[in-house]
Amino acid sequence: MTVEVSLAMLHQHGRWLLQLRDENPRIVAPGCWGLFGGHLEVGETPLFALRRELEEEIGWCPEQLKAWFRHQDDQRVVHVFTGQLTVPLQQLQLLEGQDMTLASIEQIRLGRLWSSRLKQERPLASALSMVVEKLDEITHAD
Numbered sequence: 001m002t003v004e005v006s007l008a009m010l011h012q013h014g015r016w017l018l019q020l021r022d023e024n025p026r027i028v029a030p031g032c033w034g035l036f037g038g039h040l041e042v043g044e045t046p047l048f049a050l051r052r053e054l055e056e057e058i059g060w061c062p063e064q065l066k067a068w069f070r071h072q073d074d075q076r077v078v079h080v081f082t083g084q085l086t087v088p089l090q091q092l093q094l095l096e097g098q099d100m101t102l103a104s105i106e107q108i109r110l111g112r113l114w115s116s117r118l119k120q121e122r123p124l125a126s127a128l129s130m131v132v133e134k135l136d137e138i139t140h141a142d
Contacts, residue, residue: 003076006050007037009068009131012085015102019057020115020122022097029125031098033113035080046079058100059093062086069134080131108132 010017018033038053040046047065054061062083071078085102094100099117107113109132112121 002072004040004046004049004079005038005076006040006046006053006079006081007035007127007131008050008054008065009035009080009082010062010085011082012089012102015104016108017085017089017092018101018103018108018113018128019097020099020101020118021125029127032123032125032128033101033103034125034128035131036097036100047081050079050081057094057096059095060087060091071130078127078130080134105132105135 008017017036019036020033021027021029021031023031036054036057037050038057040049041052044052047067050065051061062085065081065083068080068082071080089100089102092100099115101113101116103113108124108128111129112123114121
């Protein structure tokens with residue numbers, strides 16, 4: 001059975017909101033930086049699932065979320081949405097994960113980001129690399 005997930009690329013002043021995932025070996029990309037979001041539950045639309053996940057993970061959700069792209073492989077279907085982070089980072093509650101940060105595309109392209117909470121660099125989740133590739137396609141198409 002194919003798993004479906006919805007992820008949010010929330011941006012503020014040219015930076016993306018990223019989550020440092022927990023160290024749980026039963027989750028995808030433990031201990032890596034990724035986007036906030038998660039699995040669709042039975043009967044949920046991708047947008048509804050993302051709104052629920054954002055409330056559960058950071059205690060906030062933007063009014064506007066726009067479908068950006070959908071990627072499917074043998075294991076899962078990934079729905080990626082974009083939205084604007086209209087509140088200060090400090091106003092978000094980190095309810096899931098080890099850390100969160102706002103990172104520029106240049107920082108993300110380096111493949112590793114610093115965690116101020118853990119005081120160490122951590123790698124990016126592979127799903128985040130896929131999002132960066134999509135962003136590159138858009139910027140090179142201009």
